[in-house]
Amino acid sequence: MNMEFNKLFAALLVAGIVAMLAGFTSSQVYHPKALKENAFPIEVAEAAAGAGAAAAAPAGPEPIEDLMAAADIAHGEKLAKVCAACHTFDNGGPARVGPNLHGIIGSKHAHMAGFAYSDAMKAKAGETWTREAINEFLWNPKKAIAGTKMVYAGMKKPEDRAAIVKYLESLK
Numbered sequence: 001m002n003m004e005f006n007k008l009f010a011a012l013l014v015a016g017i018v019a020m021l022a023g024f025t026s027s028q029v030y031h032p033k034a035l036k037e038n039a040f041p042i043e044v045a046e047a048a049a050g051a052g053a054a055a056a057a058p059a060g061p062e063p064i065e066d067l068m069a070a071a072d073i074a075h076g077e078k079l080a081k082v083c084a085a086c087h088t089f090d091n092g093g094p095a096r097v098g099p100n101l102h103g104i105i106g107s108k109h110a111h112m113a114g115f116a117y118s119d120a121m122k123a124k125a126g127e128t129w130t131r132e133a134i135n136e137f138l139w140n141p142k143k144a145i146a147g148t149k150m151v152y153a154g155m156k157k158p159e160d161r162a163a164i165v166k167y168l169e170s171l172k
């Protein structure tokens with residue numbers, strides 16, 4: 001009787017070990033496969049989203065200095081029609097929604113006397129509008145000067161920004 005019990009117990013033990021081993025083995029075989037199938041599409045989606053976001057919103061404006069020589073004033077003048085909704089460009093021209101921009105490159109920020117600039121722009125009144133400063137501002141006004149009241153989404157092509165800067169420089 002005791003002997004029978006030991007045999008039964010041993011049989012159960014062996015069965016248990018076999019089941020454990022089988023479970024372990026199958027988890028080794030199937031689990032990694034299941035992981036691969038789930039993880040792969042997610043990785044692809046994330047990579048695509050990352051690339052898309054990077055393409056849509058680069059961290060900062062490309063420098064325009066190297067593009068200035070080839071920049072086209074006439075192209076800049078055409079692009080400036082968008083700005084003309086809010087700005088005049090002629091010498092002594094009036095303010096519209098925005099200040100007159102004649103001779104803006106080389107002038108200080110908030111250069112037009114009597115114009116109601118934002119506090120953010122007034123805070124920069126000591127700084128000169130260099131090519132680089134205009135490049136950054138036109139790329140994304142709100143990023144360049146947080147709190148500006150210039151409502152303009154930004155000019156994303158560096159060639160376009162170079163052309164506008166060249167046009168602004170030509171207004172002498």
Ligand code: HEC
Pocket residue numbers: 079080082083084085086087097098099101104108109110111112116117118119120121122129134137138147148149150151152155164
């Ligand atoms: C919807 C109206 C609007 C448009 C469009 C617009 N601006 Fe402006 N701009 C403004 C306003 C308003 C200010 C004053 C911003 C402030 O005080 O924060 C300003 C300020 C500026 C300044 C700083 C002037 C200074 O005296 O410091 C520059 C440079 C400028 N704009 C260039 C441009 C150019 C170039 C374009 C076209 C690509 C353009 N803006 C399009 C409204 C506009």
